[in-house]
Amino acid sequence: MTIRWSRIALYTVLILFAVLYLMPIYVLLVTGLKSFGEVRLEQMWDLPSGLHFDSFKEAYSALDSNLGNSFKMVIPATVISCMLGSINGYVLTKWRFPGSDVLFFLLLYGMFIPYQSVLIPLVKTLQALHVYGSLWGLVVTHVVYGIPITTLIFRNYYANIPTELVEAAKIDGASIFGIYRRIVFPLSLPGFVVVAIWQFTNIWNDFLFAVTVTSNPSIQPATVALNNMAGSFIVEWNVQMAGALIAALPTLIVYVVLGRFFVRGLMAGALRG
């Protein structure tokens, strides 16, 4: 009997925590679904009288082009990041050379720095390259600062491909590209999924680079537009809430569908705990 009661208590606690973590989503949803007439702060927790999509429509029309900007930035940046990470990880595990560990260490440090310490030179450089204020400027930025983490994830992933396999191919005279194409790349799919999800989520969610590199509202990604919306006194709070949900939706969908791979990226980001 005591065992059964402790199990019930255990599940109760787990469910209470779940409710706590989901509470913000509940508020986002019920607020977004209320008609403009019902959105009073005092009634924040009440269910909507019916399904009204006014807030979502208004938030979407305000964020629409910025969501497009986010996609235009995130897709090329993610693809290039994956390719670079895969090549670097391959070289650093299967073609190690004297000093490669030191270089890896120097790469990793780039993952932890506060980006504030590169922001002023970054802006000056992007201006000189005439990509400041453009989505390409952001793509370049995200690709470069993504190199450490993408390299790390691929390196840890490729460490599990038996080196004997690669060594045997080397003795058979296969070239570095041949080995990559025939042995390493075909085994890489899960690694690519982990890195792609990681980069997609991080770049989509980035705010610091977006707000410093793009000042023109028509170019800005969704995070910046949402922040501007939240800082404005003209936009109603229910529209802000609907906007927050819309801006979070792409990464939330990725998380729900491919959560397993998201967790793997997370663990890789924590080095080897």
Next chain:
Amino acid sequence: MGIGTSGRRLVRRATSEQAAAVALIIPSLVAVGVFVYGFIGWSALVSVSEWDTLRPDYTYVGLDNFRDLFRNFRFQIDIRNTVVFTVLFVAACLGLGFVLASLLDRHIVGEGIFRSIYLFPMAVSFIVTGVVWRWLLAPRAGVNILPEKVGLGALDYGWYTDPTVTYVHADSRLGEALHAAGLGFLADPNYGIPLAMISVVIAATWQMSGFVMVMYLAGLRAIPEELREAARMDGASEFRIVRHISLPLLRPVTLSAIIILGHQSLKIFDLVMSMSRRGPGFATDVPALFMFETSFQGNHFSHGAAISIVMLVAVSALVIPYLFWSLRREARL
């Protein structure tokens, strides 16, 4: 003879392949070399310059900007806020993460669902988190009016709008004790806790605690069940098992979590920006926000760069030893 030539050819081939390998990662190394190390050097140069307007001016002024900074009233508050935020945020995430992991490590039906729910906030941006929690912790809404739903009175916490700083008053008994111990300077608002910061901690913990849970869960799973089983056989209580077996074995996980959360909290920006900005009397101001406003809104680039260098030094002091430690550990495995 024949073997010798083909052997040499093999060696030559291998060297050229090795050269190709190096060539493949050179673009990445150059990019990181310039964008990370080059730019840090450049920022350092700006931080000791006179560049205080839109026009670059690299006249050397030594450490003047840093001296200004540490005397600056706002920066002193920022340091206090960062320390308070870091300590509370890391402690809350570790505590909550460990509790959740321990609860989930008991053969739970639907473990995957619970785990996904606790972890999903990690997938959304700090901006989204900030917008949502700004309304959840608004003084006349959200959490404050929740008790009304069950017939109780509303709360009147100010949350992030509360300007109160809790500190030891010099004329209190504790203040006098500190004074007697030669620590009288601690009885000062600069060593207090800005209550508004707690709201930011709550939002940040909601977002990041799931990450710590995942790390601890992986750590707990790596502890052989027999170890705990044996202790149980010997009559050890669950508490003693956690205290003397799980926690010591989880120490590397705890360390990793502290470093990762700690370095994030030292550079926190987005969440504060979308939730409370500076807050009342700079109660939720942080160095990253000060840096951003100084550089890109005030054009005081040399001072902005100085703030960023201080942030870099703080983060590096935390991260570099950790990087050494984890790469060494990896090499030993």
